Every structure is written in structure tokens, then in C-alpha cells.
Amino acid sequence: xxxxxxxxDLSFLLVEPSDTQKKIITKALEEAGIKQIEYxxxxxxxxxxxxxxxxxxxxxxxYLPDGSANDLIDNIRNNESTENQCFMLISSExxxxxxxxxxxxxxxxxxxxxFSQKDLKRAIHATLDLIVEEEINLEMFDxxxxxxxxxxxxxxxxxHISKTLNTMGIGExxxxxxxxxxxxxxxEMEFDLIVTDYNMPEMDGRELTEAVRLDPALAHIPIxxxxxxxxxxxxxxxxxxxxxxxxxxxxxxxxxxTLLAKILN
Numbered sequence: 001x002x003x004x005x006x007x008x009d010l011s012f013l014l015v016e017p018s019d020t021q022k023k024i025i026t027k028a029l030e031e032a033g034i035k036q037i038e039y040x041x042x043x044x045x046x047x048x049x050x051x052x053x054x055x056x057x058x059x060x061x062x063y064l065p066d067g068s069a070n071d072l073i074d075n076i077r078n079n080e081s082t083e084n085q086c087f088m089l090i091s092s093e094x095x096x097x098x099x100x101x102x103x104x105x106x107x108x109x110x111x112x113x114x115f116s117q118k119d120l121k122r123a124i125h126a127t128l129d130l131i132v133e134e135e136i137n138l139e140m141f142d143x144x145x146x147x148x149x150x151x152x153x154x155x156x157x158x159x160h161i162s163k164t165l166n167t168m169g170i171g172e173x174x175x176x177x178x179x180x181x182x183x184x185x186x187x188e189m190e191f192d193l194i195v196t197d198y199n200m201p202e203m204d205g206r207e208l209t210e211a212v213r214l215d216p217a218l219a220h221i222p223i224x225x226x227x228x229x230x231x232x233x234x235x236x237x238x239x240x241x242x243x244x245x246x247x248x249x250x251x252x253x254x255x256x257x258t259l260l261a262k263i264l265n
Contacts, residue, residue, distance in 0.1 A: 006128055011036040011053075015046045015060040015072065016090075021113070025059065025090060032121050042066045047075055050082050057108070057127045062091035062098070073105045077156050084163055086127050090115060103228040103249040106160025110250060122252065129253035135169035136257055139265045143169035146264075147190060150175050151182040151208065152197040152226070157249070161195055161226065164253050168260070179203030183211055186218055193264065198227035205243075213242040222263045226251060 012034055016022045022039065029037060038055060040046040042065045050058065060069045069089050076082045089102055092113040099110060109123035136143050148165060150173055152158045158175050165173060174189065176182035180203040198205040205225050212218045228249040244263040247255060
């Protein structure tokens with residue numbers, strides 16, 4: 001199936017109470033090649049649609065008549081039958097604190113209002129990357145036997161990272177909730193890659209990186225840091241201390257694929 005054909009086959013659910021915004025976003029989606037679009041005005045309607053006919057991607061506004069996108073994503077992620085639902089936000093909300101929960105919940109993209117057609121297309125392709133599985137091409141590793149340790153205090157983030165890695169053919173994944181747990185696992189098992197969050201309780205990503213690089217038995221393991229503060233100056237300092245690559249939340253599968261190929265090859 002060609003990418004274009006795959007895009008035209010995708011089904012979207014747009015959760016947006018404003019008729020004007022509905023028209024603007026629908027027009028942009030149609031111009032991007034999306035033909036199947038369902039609509040919901042609130043969380044209750046959205047949950048009913050997702051439960052009955054799960055779409056390939058949910059696009060939601062931040063503020064809805066019966067709650068916010070945070071409430072909607074929690075409802076989706078806390079239900080076993082919908083927890084892997086691809087989700088994207090289009091909002092004029094600029095407050096980082098208000099958006100943090102969504103970043104940690106494994107959303108594919110957070111687009112501003114007004115958004116660019118280019119950014120919308122990137123989010124659509126990120127959806128495709130999660131649906132169409134394509135094994136990552138590595139010179140020195142077989143993705144099926146690549147052993148990865150994912151360290152993140154957010155269960156939703158761990159699940160999203162795991163799902164993204166699964167689409168690349170990577171299945172051997174262990175989990176830790178903080179750096180302290182990660183060190184315990186690193187001393188018990190062998191790993192080829194560490195994917196870690198930056199902000200975590202007890203022992204954060206910087207401290208974990210430092211501990212790994214100072215241990216001769218672990219120092220060779222590549223580290224990919226995933227953070228919602230990927231533009232902070234703090235993180236550029238961490239890169240100098242031994243992180244092999246830094247990726248922002250929300251992250252796109254294609255970006256992760258490129259970074260992994262770079263640091264593992």
C-alpha cells in the first residue's frame with residue numbers, strides 16, 4: 001500500500017465544540033488527503049464513538065463543554081480496549097503546565113491554533129508510522145533481539161514509548177519507574193539501549209546517565225533521553241555529559257527511528 005493510499009484510508013475523530021473550528025480543521029484534513037472524518041462535540045460523545053468504532057486518530061480541542069482534553073485522554077488511556085488510541089491536540093493553549101499532562105500521556109502531536117498544513121501532515125504521518133509496522137534497519141543489531149530498558153515515572157509514557165518501539169520490531173523491553181529502579185535492573189540484566197525520561201522522582205535522568213557513564217560495566221550502553229523540556233539549556237548540558245540523543249515529548253516515531261539508527265549504528 002502506498003503512503004498516499006494509506007493516508008486516504010485513515011479514519012479520524014474530530015472532537016471540537018466550535019462549528020467554525022470544525023470547518024477550518026476539516027478543510028485542512030481534506031486537503032491533506034483524509035476522507036473519513038467523524039465528529040464529537042464533547043467527551044461523552046467522543047468516548048461513545050471511540051468505544052464503538054475506534055478511529056486511527058483522535059484530534060481534540062483543549063477545552064470541551066464537559067471537561068478538557070486531559071479528562072478525555074485519561075478516559076481513553078485508563079480503558080484497556082482504547083489505551084493505545086492515537087491522540088493529537090489542536091489548541092490555542094500556550095501554558096506549558098496545562099499541556100504537560102498531555103505530553104506525558106503519549107500524544108502524537110500538540111498543534112497550535114492556527115496550525116500550519118506542514119505540521120498537520122507530520123502528525124498524520126506519525127499516525128501512519130504507528131499503524132504500519134516497519135522494522136528498523138540496524139547494521140549491528142537484530143531489532144527482535146535488541147534489549148531495551150525504558151525508564152519513565154509515567155505509566156502512560158512507558159506504554160507509548162513501548163508501542164512506538166514495537167512498531168519498529170523491538171519487542172524485548174523492560175521497564176523502570178525511576179533511575180534507582182533502572183540501576184537495579186542494569187545490574188541484573190544486559191541491555192543494548194536505555195530510553196529514559198529526564199524528570200523523575202528519587203533519581204532523575206541526569207543522575208541515571210551519570211551513574212551509567214561512571215560504571216565501567218555499563219558505560220558502553222547508548223542512552224536516548226525523552227523529555228517534555230527538550231529545549232531547556234539544562235538538557236544541552238546533559239548531552240555533553242553522556243546522553244547519545246535527546247528527543248522531545250510528544251515524539252514522532254520517524255524521529256525516534258532516525259535517532260535510534262544513528263546511535264545504534
